[in-house]
Amino acid sequence: MAHPDNLWLLALLSALATLHAYLALDVIGRVTRTRGAVPALWLGFGAAVLAVGVWATRQLGLAASSGLDGLRDAAAFGTTWLATAAALWLMERPRRPALATALAGITLGGGLAFASRLDLSLDGGAIIPDLASMLLCAIVGAWLALALRGQVPTRWRAWLSAAVLGLTVVAVPCVGVAMARDAAAAQLLGRNVATAPAAAAFVISALVLLLAAVVLRAQRELARQAAQIRGELEAARQALVHQAFHDVLTALPNRAKVLAQLQELLPNARREAFEVAVMFIDLDGFKSINDTLGHEAGDAFLRCVADALRDSVRPRDTVARFGGDEFVVVLERYRSRGNLSAICDKILARVSAPVLVAGQKVTATPSIGVAMFPGDGDDPAELLRHADIAMYAAKQRGKAGFCFYEPRMIEQASERLALSTELREGLGRGEIRVCYQPKVDLRTRELVGLEALARWAHPTRGALPPSVFIPLAEDCGLIARLGETVVREVAGQIAQWRAQGLPLVPVAINLSMQEVQGAQFVPSLLRTLGEAGLDRDAIEFEITETAAMTDVHTTLGQLRTLDTLGFRIAIDDFGTGFSSLSHLRQLPARAIKIDQSFVHGARRSHHDREIAEAIIALARKLRLHTIAEGVETEEQARWLQRAGCDTGQGFLFGRPLDAERVAAMLRERCAAPTLDG
Known part of the structure; x- marks a missing residue:
C-alpha cells in the first residue's frame, strides 16, 4: 500500500492521468466525425496523449527505485500506446457498444498490465492474480467511462469519463505494487522519489498536455469556422434555390415553381377528385407605362399588381409572375364556375384601380384566361397553354375581361399565330397598301x-x-x-x-x-x-x-x-x-x-x-x-x-x-x- 505521506502523490497522479484521459477521450468524437486518413491520425494522436499520461504517472510514482533501462521503458510506452489506440478505436464503435466496451477494457487493461510487468518484479505465482486484478480494474474503468458518457449532462460527461479512466491508469500500477512480493517493488510508492526523473516526467507531461490542448483548441476553431462556412454555403444555396423558383422583382413564385407545384398538385386532385383552376393574366397597356415613365416606374407598378392579386385570392392559392406583365393564379378546391367568375371580377376591379407611380396615377387593365383541371387539361403545361389561349380570346373580345377556355379556341389561336407571322413577313415585303376616303x-x-x-x-x-x-x-x-x-x-x-x-x-x-x-x-x-x-x-x-x-x-x-x-x-x-x-x-x-x-x-x-x-x-x-x-x-x-x-x-x-x-x-x-x- 502507499505510504500515508504519499497520498498527495496519488492525488497528483490521478489528476494528471485524468487530464490526459480527458484530452484522449475528446479525440473519439473527431474520429467519428471525419473520413479518410484523418481518423487514423486523430486516433494515433489521442493514444499518444493517453500513453504519455500513463508513462508520466508511472515515472512520477515509481521513479524512486524502478531502475528501468531505456529499452524496457520504450517497450512499455509502445505497448501502452498500442493498447490505448486499440481501446479508443473500440470505444468509438457506435453499433455494438456493450461488446465494444468489454473489448476496450480488456485491451486497455491487458496493455497496462503488460507494461506494468516491465516495471515490477513478481514471482511466477503472483503474475496470474496480478494480471486478473489489472484486467478487471481496466474493464470496469472503460465500462464506467462509456456508461457515464451517456448518463450525465454533456458538460460533465467528458470530465467524469476522464476521471474514471485516469483512476484506472493510476490503479493498475498500484495493484501491481500491492501484489509484488519483493521489498524493492513494495517500496516503489515509498518516501524516496527520484527528483530528476520525476521532474522530467512532469515537464514532458505538461508539454504534451499543452500541445494537445493547443491542437484541440485549434481544431475546435477550425471546426467552428467550417461550421460557419457550411452555414453560409447553406444560406447561399437556399437563396439560390429561392431565386430559381421565385421572381426577383415581386418575390412571387415563378414559372418553374408553378410547374413543380402543379406536378405535385394534379395527381392529388385526380386521386381525391377535386378541381384545380389556372388563371393566366396579362396587363393591357403596361408597355406604355414602361415606355413613358421608365422601367423603375414599371417595376413599381408590377409590385402593386402583385399585391392586388394576392389580396384578391385566398392565402392558400398561388399567385405567380411568369415574366414581363404576365401573371398566373392557381386555385384549388373552388366551389363552382360561378365562384371563379366572381374571383375574376374581383381581380379585374382591384388590378384596374389607378395606382400612384412616379407621381402620376396610372392603370393597366387585366385580361384573364381560365382553364380548369381535369376538363381543360391533364398536365401542367397543357393547362397553362389553354389558360394562355383563353387570355388571348379575352383580349380579342375587348380586353379588360375574362374568358374560360373552349376547345375551338385552339384553332383560333393557331390561326392568329399564323396570321401574326404572316403580318411580320408582309411588312417586310411591302404588302401594306394605303387607300384614301374623301371628306x-x-x-x-x-x-x-x-x-x-x-x-x-x-x-x-x-x-x-x-x-x-x-x-x-x-x-x-x-x-x-x-x-x-x-x-x-x-x-x-x-x-x-x-x-x-x-x-x-x-x-x-x-x-x-x-x-x-x-x-x-x-x-x-x-x-x-x-x-x-x-x-x-x-x-x-x-x-x-x-x-x-x-x-x-x-x-x-x-x-x-x-x-x-x-x-x-x-x-x-x-x-x-x-x-x-x-x-x-x-x-x-x-x-x-x-x-x-x-x-x-x-x-x-x-x-x-x-x-x-x-x-x-x-x-x-x-x-x-x-x-x-x-x-x-x-x-x-x-x-x-x-x-x-x-x-x-x-x-x-x-x-x-x-x-x-x-x-x-x-x-x-x-x-x-x-x-x-
Whole structure:
C-alpha cells in the first residue's frame, strides 16, 4: 500500500492521468466525425496523449527505485500506446457498444498490465492474480467511462469519463505494487522519489498536455469556422434555390415553381377528385407605362399588381409572375364556375384601380384566361397553354375581361399565330397598301380632306381590312412598325401629288394608343416628314376617344407635343367611349368625329339622333370642327347639315380609293384652296 505521506502523490497522479484521459477521450468524437486518413491520425494522436499520461504517472510514482533501462521503458510506452489506440478505436464503435466496451477494457487493461510487468518484479505465482486484478480494474474503468458518457449532462460527461479512466491508469500500477512480493517493488510508492526523473516526467507531461490542448483548441476553431462556412454555403444555396423558383422583382413564385407545384398538385386532385383552376393574366397597356415613365416606374407598378392579386385570392392559392406583365393564379378546391367568375371580377376591379407611380396615377387593365383541371387539361403545361389561349380570346373580345377556355379556341389561336407571322413577313415585303376616303364640306360638297386607310394585300387571303390586322399588330408588338409604314407611305404619296402640281388637301392618319405613347413616335414622324420635304399641316391625326382617355396624363402629353409641332388632331368615334368633359376640354383636339353608329341609327332611333345633335352642339360650344362618319344617303347628309355638322365622310361621297383615283379627283378640284407643300 502507499505510504500515508504519499497520498498527495496519488492525488497528483490521478489528476494528471485524468487530464490526459480527458484530452484522449475528446479525440473519439473527431474520429467519428471525419473520413479518410484523418481518423487514423486523430486516433494515433489521442493514444499518444493517453500513453504519455500513463508513462508520466508511472515515472512520477515509481521513479524512486524502478531502475528501468531505456529499452524496457520504450517497450512499455509502445505497448501502452498500442493498447490505448486499440481501446479508443473500440470505444468509438457506435453499433455494438456493450461488446465494444468489454473489448476496450480488456485491451486497455491487458496493455497496462503488460507494461506494468516491465516495471515490477513478481514471482511466477503472483503474475496470474496480478494480471486478473489489472484486467478487471481496466474493464470496469472503460465500462464506467462509456456508461457515464451517456448518463450525465454533456458538460460533465467528458470530465467524469476522464476521471474514471485516469483512476484506472493510476490503479493498475498500484495493484501491481500491492501484489509484488519483493521489498524493492513494495517500496516503489515509498518516501524516496527520484527528483530528476520525476521532474522530467512532469515537464514532458505538461508539454504534451499543452500541445494537445493547443491542437484541440485549434481544431475546435477550425471546426467552428467550417461550421460557419457550411452555414453560409447553406444560406447561399437556399437563396439560390429561392431565386430559381421565385421572381426577383415581386418575390412571387415563378414559372418553374408553378410547374413543380402543379406536378405535385394534379395527381392529388385526380386521386381525391377535386378541381384545380389556372388563371393566366396579362396587363393591357403596361408597355406604355414602361415606355413613358421608365422601367423603375414599371417595376413599381408590377409590385402593386402583385399585391392586388394576392389580396384578391385566398392565402392558400398561388399567385405567380411568369415574366414581363404576365401573371398566373392557381386555385384549388373552388366551389363552382360561378365562384371563379366572381374571383375574376374581383381581380379585374382591384388590378384596374389607378395606382400612384412616379407621381402620376396610372392603370393597366387585366385580361384573364381560365382553364380548369381535369376538363381543360391533364398536365401542367397543357393547362397553362389553354389558360394562355383563353387570355388571348379575352383580349380579342375587348380586353379588360375574362374568358374560360373552349376547345375551338385552339384553332383560333393557331390561326392568329399564323396570321401574326404572316403580318411580320408582309411588312417586310411591302404588302401594306394605303387607300384614301374623301371628306367633303356638307354645305358646298367640295373635297376638304382625305383619310388614309391601311389595307393588307395578303397574297393568299386577299385584301384584309384594318379590323383584322390592327388589333393583331397591337398584340404582337408590330403596331409601331405598321404605323411607321403608313406614315411613310402617306408622306411619299403626298410628295408625289405635289410634284405633279395637284392641289393638296390634308390627309388624316389614325393613331393607336401604343403608337402615340411610344417614345420614338414623334422623332420618327418628324424624320419621315423631313425626308419627304412636307410641312406639318399636310398630315392630320385621328385618335379614338377610348385611346385618348387611356392613361390620360401620358397620352395628353404626347398629343400636346403634336399640337405644338403644328399637327391637327381629331377625336375619332366620339360618343362611344367614356370620356369626361373635363378631359375632353384638356385634349388639344381641333375636331371631333361623330361615330357612324349614331348616323346610321338616327333614322330608326330618336335617341341616336338626339345624341348626334347634342355632340354637334357641344362641339360648336367648344369651337371644335365636326366630322360625321358613315354618311350613305342624301337624307343623312341634309340632316347633319341642318344640325350644324361641318364635314361628312362616307359612301355617299366616295369609297376608299387608291392613289391614282385620288389623283384624278384632285385634278378635278378647281375651286378648293390649295395647300402649299
